[in-house]
Amino acid sequence: MILDEFIVRKFKPEDACQVSRLITTTFNAQVGRKLPSGVKKVFSEVNTSDKILELSKRGEVFVADKGGKIIGIIAGIDNNRVIRLFVYKKFQGQGIAKKLMRRLESLYKKRAAKSIHVRSSLYAVDFYNVMGYKKVTRVIHNKDGMAYQPMIKYLS
Numbered sequence: 001m002i003l004d005e006f007i008v009r010k011f012k013p014e015d016a017c018q019v020s021r022l023i024t025t026t027f028n029a030q031v032g033r034k035l036p037s038g039v040k041k042v043f044s045e046v047n048t049s050d051k052i053l054e055l056s057k058r059g060e061v062f063v064a065d066k067g068g069k070i071i072g073i074i075a076g077i078d079n080n081r082v083i084r085l086f087v088y089k090k091f092q093g094q095g096i097a098k099k100l101m102r103r104l105e106s107l108y109k110k111r112a113a114k115s116i117h118v119r120s121s122l123y124a125v126d127f128y129n130v131m132g133y134k135k136v137t138r139v140i141h142n143k144d145g146m147a148y149q150p151m152i153k154y155l156s
């Protein structure tokens, strides 16, 4: 069974290229599928290997590793915000994102966070609902043409 075949571990600098590819490929195939090409371009530019490396230095990044292939990634900053969560389409629906979320939530709990915030893609709102997150406001449209749903989970 797949759950026995991947591990969640801390990001290493040599993962940056694979993580960048995972994020941009999955974004283009799902979240950004119907968005203008300019939006996809902007998203790619903020998720290059170098940007992922930078992110790993100022926040927390965990990956789901299946025999050396990175199939999922979660990133958080400020000890209370999720800013990236992606699982390759082929591996979705098998509990990988849930395991990544639990890893980050448990770290933030240890650091005494009272709540966790996320700007969910419209694609992932139902996933976050299942994970106990609630909508905070209406959907927000940013200047790049992206829409997101602010959500929060209070940690007990």
Ligand SMILES: CC(C)(COP(=O)(O)OP(=O)(O)OC[C@H]1O[C@@H](n2cnc3c(N)ncnc32)[C@H](O)[C@@H]1OP(=O)(O)O)[C@@H](O)C(=O)NCCC(=O)NCCS
Pocket (backbone or CB within 6 Å): 026, 027, 030, 031, 083, 084, 085, 086, 087, 088, 091, 092, 093, 094, 095, 096, 097, 098, 099, 118, 119, 120, 121, 123, 124, 126, 127, 130, 131
């Ligand atoms: C959202 C995403 C990360 C979920 O990854 P995943 O590995 O398939 O999620 P899991 O298998 O861990 O699902 C956990 C639970 O959420 C549910 N779930 C996951 N995606 C769902 C969806 N789109 N709609 C409804 N429920 C969903 C699962 O059924 C599961 O419920 P269960 O625990 O009751 O069985 C993945 O679909 C993805 O990468 N999407 C594209 C990128 C994206 O939108 N990322 C969010 C950026 S903020």
